[in-house]
Amino acid sequence: MVPSVSLYSWGPSWGYVDGDERPDLFVHHHYGHRAHALEDLLLLNRASGFEPAPRPELRLRWPDTRDQHAAVFAPWSTSDPRALDCWVSVGGLQGDASQRDRIEHQLLANEGGRLVNRATETEVQAALRAGPLLRGRVAHPLDVDRDGRLDLLLLGEGAPPRLLLREGAFFRDRSSRWGLDPIQPGRQEGWRAAVADIDGDGREDLALAVGGRSRLAVYRNDGRRFVPLPSLDSERPIAGIGSVLALAAGADRRADLVLVPARAGREDALRLVRSVDGGRLEVDLIPVPVLRGRGVHANAGDLDNDGDDDLLVVTRRDVLVLENRGADGFVDVTASSGLGSLANQDQPGLLGCVSLADYDLDGRLDLAVIRGWRGPGEVSNEPGPLLLLRNVSAAGSWLRLRLVGAVNPSGIGALVTVVAGGDRRYVSVTAGVVGTCQNDPVLHLGLGDAAAAEISVAWPSGLSTVHGRLAANRLHVLSEDGAPSTER
Ligand SMILES: [Ca+2]
Ligand SMILES: [Ca+2]
Ligand SMILES: [Ca+2]
Ligand SMILES: [Ca+2]
Numbered sequence: 001m002v003p004s005v006s007l008y009s010w011g012p013s014w015g016y017v018d019g020d021e022r023p024d025l026f027v028h029h030h031y032g033h034r035a036h037a038l039e040d041l042l043l044l045n046r047a048s049g050f051e052p053a054p055r056p057e058l059r060l061r062w063p064d065t066r067d068q069h070a071a072v073f074a075p076w077s078t079s080d081p082r083a084l085d086c087w088v089s090v091g092g093l094q095g096d097a098s099q100r101d102r103i104e105h106q107l108l109a110n111e112g113g114r115l116v117n118r119a120t121e122t123e124v125q126a127a128l129r130a131g132p133l134l135r136g137r138v139a140h141p142l143d144v145d146r147d148g149r150l151d152l153l154l155l156g157e158g159a160p161p162r163l164l165l166r167e168g169a170f171f172r173d174r175s176s177r178w179g180l181d182p183i184q185p186g187r188q189e190g191w192r193a194a195v196a197d198i199d200g201d202g203r204e205d206l207a208l209a210v211g212g213r214s215r216l217a218v219y220r221n222d223g224r225r226f227v228p229l230p231s232l233d234s235e236r237p238i239a240g241i242g243s244v245l246a247l248a249a250g251a252d253r254r255a256d257l258v259l260v261p262a263r264a265g266r267e268d269a270l271r272l273v274r275s276v277d278g279g280r281l282e283v284d285l286i287p288v289p290v291l292r293g294r295g296v297h298a299n300a301g302d303l304d305n306d307g308d309d310d311l312l313v314v315t316r317r318d319v320l321v322l323e324n325r326g327a328d329g330f331v332d333v334t335a336s337s338g339l340g341s342l343a344n345q346d347q348p349g350l351l352g353c354v355s356l357a358d359y360d361l362d363g364r365l366d367l368a369v370i371r372g373w374r375g376p377g378e379v380s381n382e383p384g385p386l387l388l389l390r391n392v393s394a395a396g397s398w399l400r401l402r403l404v405g406a407v408n409p410s411g412i413g414a415l416v417t418v419v420a421g422g423d424r425r426y427v428s429v430t431a432g433v434v435g436t437c438q439n440d441p442v443l444h445l446g447l448g449d450a451a452a453a454e455i456s457v458a459w460p461s462g463l464s465t466v467h468g469r470l471a472a473n474r475l476h477v478l479s480e481d482g483a484p485s486t487e488r
Pocket of ligand 1: 142143144145146147148149150151165166
């Protein structure tokens with residue numbers, strides 16, 4: 001069903017390219033410009049299975065473009081949330097200014113199902129070449145100024161984040177105006193980050209590792225600037241932040257953060273960071289089994305559709321599955337999950353990211369994992385296989401929700417209120433970017449044994465829509481223009 005490939009990638013990205021409801025999969029190849037003879041792979045998800053997209057649609061410009069780090073689907077140019085554009089983050093060597101003009105950023109506009117690089121025409125290329133040399137790692141699509149046009153927050157290492165605002169047909173670097181220039185991540189930092197509404201005011205904030213990955217810095221978006229929040233309580237220092245994950249769903253409007261320790265063995269706990277009143281941050285520990293490798297990534301999704309998001313924690317050598325049992329905390333179910341076999345030391349490559357999508361549309365979230373990866377500080381650069389893991393667990397009922405905004409086509413920045421089985425929860429609509437990979441941007445909600453859920457949406461434009469009681473176990477399309485929701 002999946003072509004047998006060998007890749008060396010920072011993560012698989014789920015998105016929509018060819019206009020249907022099946023999530024497609026893009027896996028960039030890190031060193032495509034070198035003599036590996038390995039290329040990026042766009043797999044179109046068809047009723048008959050995955051098919052590699054025909055060339056030359058995705059033929060990026062080798063050999064000049066340098067390393068690729070993450071691909072992100074979002075509607076920067078397109079108005080169709082089922083035919084998204086794709087950003088590919090490209091980086092050069094740290095501090096090597098001579099590379100500045102050789103880095104070819106990739107903003108692949110979806111033009112009738114063909115992805116065409118428009119980084120020059122939209123002036124993304126010029127804006128980034130004029131700024132500090134960004135060792136580009138990952139992009140977060142967000143409408144930071146709430147004008148309905150999707151902007152681009154770029155995170156790299158060794159340079160401040162760059163915020164490119166969409167202004168008419170072009171992108172302009174507004175990083176300084178938005179207060180981002182003082183943020184000075186070091187090596188292996190800056191991209192270990194999450195973008196989420198941490199204080200619950202309806203605007204996306206920024207959390208990233210700084211200080212040799214010893215500290216989490218949080219910047220609140222006040223609508224005009226990113227303003228630093230006081231640092232975390234130093235009584236529980238973090239000896240190395242391997243990954244920062246934002247949990248998009250919860251009982252309040254504030255996104256919680258999960259910090260994954262970068263070092264195996266001694267630091268056997270995840271940190272759960274919550275914003276409390278007054279913008280203060282509090283930390284709890286989530287005990288997990290001692291990590292058998294360096295923590296590099298975490299992701300979350302409701303794997304058993306019971307209404308609680310479960311955690312996946314990736315080390316170089318295994319993927320831990322932590323089932324969320326609500327008040328009873330997280331329980332390690334790796335051994336019975338089927339993912340224990342990924343820990344096989346004999347397989348080629350190291351694990352990087354795991355990303356989630358219900359690719360076979362059966363109502364259960366499936367996983368894409370790449371075994372070939374080389375992060376900073378790693379010696380091995382072995383390519384490895386792309387693994388698709390189909391979820392066959394017994395699971396509760398579910399909803400898929402596709403938002404269609406009036407101006408912002410995927411409704412990125414909206415907040416969905418879900419009432420099911422007597423519980424109310426809030427789910428933020430994001431592009432699905434987690435670490436250096438991307439989950440299916442269509443919302444997947446577990447409903448337990450509920451047959452329906454009451455759904456309403458607060459859109460980033462300020463409008464609200466009420467969609468009533470929606471039947472479980474299907475996709476609903478929710479429109480900002482007030483049209484009745486449609487089922488598919
Ligand atoms: Ca905007
Ligand atoms: Ca906020
Ligand atoms: Ca669950
Ligand atoms: Ca599935």
